[in-house]
Amino acid sequence: MSNKATHPPDTPLYPIREVSRLTGVNSVTLRAWERRYGLIRPQRTPKGHRLYAQDDITRIERILQWLNRGVPVSQVADLLDQPETVETPTQDAGDWASQRQQLQLTIEAVDLPKLETLYHQSLALYPLSVAINELWQPVILSLEAKWADQPDELVRRTFEAFLRSQVGIRLHYANQATRGPLILLSAMPEDPGLLWVLMCALMASEQGYRVQMFDRSLALKELPNAVSRLHSSMVLLSSGQRESDDYIRQTLPKAAETLNVPIGVCGEVAKLRENDLRDGPVHMLGDDLPQAIARLRPLLRESGIL
Known part of the structure; x- marks a missing residue:
């Protein structure tokens, strides 16, 4: 054609x-x-x-x-x-690898003007789900693996601050433009930053949800009050870490039983802890962020919220 x-x-x-x-x-x-x-x-x-x-x-x-x-x-x-x-x-014929390398090098160089260009370019050229799956999520995984052996707080915090600003602007206008269900989005206690939460927020906003994102991990005991006062339809937790056994196997399931809305988990923790939470009251949404967000609507329908 x-x-x-x-x-x-x-x-x-x-x-x-x-x-x-x-x-x-x-x-x-x-x-x-x-x-x-x-x-x-x-x-x-x-x-x-x-x-x-x-x-x-x-x-x-x-x-x-x-x-x-x-x-x-x-x-x-x-x-x-x-x-x-x-x-x-074949993957060798593509330029995703070079794009990921360029993005990671830019982040590690703390080159904010170039990072802003790459950020807006990726969101302009690709549907968000593709940009996250092929570019941003692989780079975040690569960086976090590197930081586990060679911590670099300057790079991490600068990168998070950049994304927090960009995503925050996007959420502000998107929340005003939609009447979709409100999702409370928070990191888990052992996640050292907001990278996974920010990616989830981007994806959820793109799918028509209003997003209330917390800059720090919200204590589980505060969830019922937060859900009630903010009129939330769901709680979504994310982490790039394994999280502690006590938190995953006891504290989190008990907290889920106190809520009258669904509570879901996504990000790397969902892959690492799939067996621990599979049959309990916490909904495991997976580590593929676009797919995880796509699972929210059927879940909200099953819960009688939509």
Whole structure:
């Protein structure tokens, strides 16, 4: 299929707002795919507004399929017009590894202007779930593994402060724009920072939830009061650590029984402690953050909250 806009005159056309709703790709990303890579070529009104036909929407869906298979956006153009049966390029052929290396080196160099550029670029070029899965989560895992052997508080705290500022701005406006369920989001006691919480907050906000994020681990005994006073629909806890046996096996399940809303766990701790919490009152949502957030809506429906 050509990416040229050559639709018949009677072809139904959709504005970018509607295409974003249909495909789940935000308008900033759609514009970036057009301007930077020429992946789509919508028609324009006399005033310059973009209009998309059904074959443009189909093309966007194919782009998403390739991205979700781990193909970097820079390679998608060469794959779009190939047969559906073409195999996914090997990882060696992609540039995810180089992007991850560049991001990690930038973080470790405490180069905040470049970090801001990479942050906004990743969120503009990719759906958030792809950006988190392929770029941000792997880099955070790599950094935390390195910091476990060679602590670097300056890098960690600077990186967290940067993300806290960026995510905080995003949450502020997103919370005002949606009436979705409110999630209380907190780190667990042994997590030394907010990196996992911040990634969860980004993903939850993207999926239409309002997010109340705590800068420090909220004591479990405070959860009932927090849920009541903030009118929360769910509590979500995250950690990149294993957390203590007593906390996971006793304190957390007891706290879950005192709540009248679901309590879920995501991040690395969900993988490390899956067997410990599998059959209890705490919902294990997994270490894949986009999938973890996707599991919230069915969980809220089962609980009678939605």
